[in-house]
Every structure is written in structure tokens, then in C-alpha cells.
Amino acid sequence: QVQLAESGGGLVQAGGSLRLSCAASGSTFWVNVMDWYRQASGKQREWLATITDGGSTNYLDSVEGRFTISRDSAKNTVYLQMNSLRPEDTAVYYCRARRRGTSLDYWGQGTQVTVSS
Numbered sequence: 001q002v003q004l005a006e007s008g009g010g011l012v013q014a015g016g017s018l019r020l021s022c023a024a025s026g027s028t029f030w031v032n033v034m035d036w037y038r039q040a041s042g043k044q045r046e047w048l049a050t051i052t053d054g055g056s057t058n059y060l061d062s063v064e065g066r067f068t069i070s071r072d073s074a075k076n077t078v079y080l081q082m083n084s085l086r087p088e089d090t091a092v093y094y095c096r097a098r099r100r101g102t103s104l105d106y107w108g109q110g111t112q113v114t115v116s117s
Contacts, residue, residue, distance in 0.1 A: 002026045002097045002106040009093060009111030012085055016115070020080040022095030022108055031097040034078040036069060038091035038113075045094070051078060052100075085115045 008020040024031065032053040039045040049069040050058045057069050068081040078095060092112050098105035 002028060002031060004095050004097055004106055004108035006093065006095055006108040006111040009113045011114045011116065014086055014115055014117050016085050017081070017083045018085065018113060020082065020093055020095075020111060020113075022078045022080075024076040024078070024097055028076050028097075030099055033098050033100055034069075034071065035096040035098070036067075036078075036080045037094045037096060038089075039094070039110075040088075040091040043091075046091075048093075049080065082113070085113075087115045087117045089113060090115050 003025045005023045006020060008018060010018065012018055033050060035050045036048045037045050038048055048060050048063055049067060051069045051071055059067065066082065066084045069078065071078045082089065090113060092110040094110045095108045096105055
């Protein structure tokens with residue numbers, strides 16, 4: 001079992017920044033890929049970014065250059081630095097832990113990000 005706890009969400013004005021954290025606990029040795037997703041009200045959950053145990057990253061085109069995923073392996077924590085935030089970035093943000101080649105994954109409870117215009 002892997003437990004994930006997101007934090008760092010809140011209310012920010014357009015153009016501002018937030019850094020989200022996702023702290024993993026439990027059987028973290030099993031995890032080799034971490035993702036960030038978001039879900040806006042009335043919309044489907046959307047993948048944003050991925051980081052692997054090797055440090056490789058990938059981003060959704062619409063957030064690349066504004067969002068940065070990173071990790072601190074010693075703290076079992078993954079971050080999402082979000083800059084130049086827009087009202088359309090308003091959503092609940094989730095992290096996901098998984099292992100390549102398996103269908104098993106774990107999700108956090110989410111953290112709300114609200115960007116005011």
C-alpha cells in the first residue's frame with residue numbers, strides 16, 4: 001500500500017504561483033512513476049505531468065513551460081511548481097503513484113487550486 005498526501009493548494013491571483021507537494025508513505029519502494037492530474041468542476045480528470053525514478057519528465061502541452069514537476073527522493077515527495085497561473089487552471093489537483101508494467105496505482109485525496117481573475 002502507498003499513501004499519498006497532497007498539499008499546497010489555495011487561492012491565488014492570475015499570474016501568481018503555487019507549489020504543490022505530494023508526500024508518499026508506505027511501500028514506496030514499489031513506485032517508479034509519479035504523475036500530477038487535475039479535475040475542474042464538471043470536467044474529466046486531466047493528466048498534467050509525469051516524472052520517473054530516472055528523473056525523466058513529460059508535460060501536457062498547455063502547461064509545459066509554466067509547470068515544473070520535480071522530486072525529492074530522500075523525502076519521498078514530488079512537487080508541482082505552477083507559475084503564471086490562469087483562471088482556467090482552477091481545479092482539484094491530484095498526484096498518482098504507479099509502477100510501469102502494472103495496472104496498480106494509488107491516488108491522493110487532492111488539493112484545491114483556485115485562480116482568481
